[in-house]
Amino acid sequence: MSISYVLVEQLDGRPEPVTLELITAARALGDVVAVVVGEPGAGVNLAAELGNWGAAQVVSAEISGASNRLILPAVDALHILAANNPGPIVIAATASGNEIAGRLAARLASGVLTDVVGINADRTAQQSIFGDTIQVSAAVGGASPLYTLRPGALDGVAVPATGELATIEIPGATAKDVTITSFTPSTQSDRPELPQAKVVIAGGRGVGSEENFRSIVEPLADALGGAVGATRDAVDLGYYPGEYQVGQTGVTVSPDLYIGLGISGAIQHTSGMQTAKKVIVINNDEDAPIFQIADLGVVGDLFDIAPALIEEINKRK
Structure with missing residues (x-):
């Protein structure tokens, strides 16, 4: 054998x-x-x-x-x-x-x-x-x-x-x-590990700041019991740590549900998430390439839609 x-x-x-x-x-x-x-x-x-x-x-x-x-x-x-x-x-x-x-x-x-x-x-x-x-x-x-x-x-x-x-x-x-002469473990989050997460909420350049990741992307992930991801642009701009980068030079994810906030859909990012079973995206640019692979696309302001979504999810728990 x-x-x-x-x-x-x-x-x-x-x-x-x-x-x-x-x-x-x-x-x-x-x-x-x-x-x-x-x-x-x-x-x-x-x-x-x-x-x-x-x-x-x-x-x-x-x-x-x-x-x-x-x-x-x-x-x-x-x-x-x-x-x-x-x-x-x-x-x-x-x-x-x-x-x-x-x-x-x-x-x-x-x-x-x-x-x-x-x-x-x-x-x-x-x-x-x-x-x-x-x-x-x-x-x-x-x-x-x-x-x-x-x-x-x-x-x-x-x-x-x-x-x-x-x-x-x-x-x-x-x-x-x-x-190894010394080792300091990283602080572990209560959220699921990104590669194995069944739900991934990812933020891009359109999220705008580190504070907006903390106040919008993270609460939506917590409401759905999911992990947080980020695009390379968001990482390069200092919005979120590099170990959460999804894409060709980051982590590959294949969740049951992926929600993208303020993500245009550069191939560097989509190569790491396009096998997700359901893809939902929110972007104010109706011509953003990310809509081409989305199961559901919402054209609008994520700063209005995401907080309303979080509120509605939490009400139904």
Whole structure:
């Protein structure tokens, strides 16, 4: 039976939602081996959940001090596994994930496809290029081809498997390692994480200011239990932090409901949200390109419409 490897993304000892997307994509390539990299015992608490998500096997690749090292522990773990039992490797298309994939491709003499949006059983993959205006199918060679999957590109579907736990030891730190000397976690919001949110309220240049994001965009998101997003223009102007940027150079979202406020619809932004199931936009320019992909477009002043919408939603709760 063919196998595929998935590098588990984890936070505070729990697998992150993108891991379910990785397992879903990798399932087309064979039985999924979920690889947990961390301190001794790292995989024990995750095995049951990863098995429920679809991992036939969970490998805990561990050594003391791994949590204070960057990149190399994951590279070493996947190299050990794939060198002994070759198979495709699927990793999240993050900054660190793409670097891990590149290093592994060199070690394993296999090809790598980055930022894919789907993977096929024949080891080809779909990529969305030129601002998501063109879809291409790409092939990659080698005994252990690598794919980095764009977070949010597909819906994760759990198909329970055995989740059998195994443990391997990975090499310790060397002079080549980059180690973490201090860490200050970012303040976590009570809102859903943007890539996995079912409702996204996004603001653009037309919102006008940071204060308007706080007084209009955030309250609408809170009224609907959603996440806040922003366009690159809004981020560049300092209206909202960069980690909330939706688009080609930001986060890809695929919510059940997307509401855009003051967004013109530049391709840089729409490439990151056009797979939303329902798109509602409010803009005072009836010729704004965003209306071309909207299920419902409202031509009007967002400063009049959004507060009225918030009031009506809250009244109906």
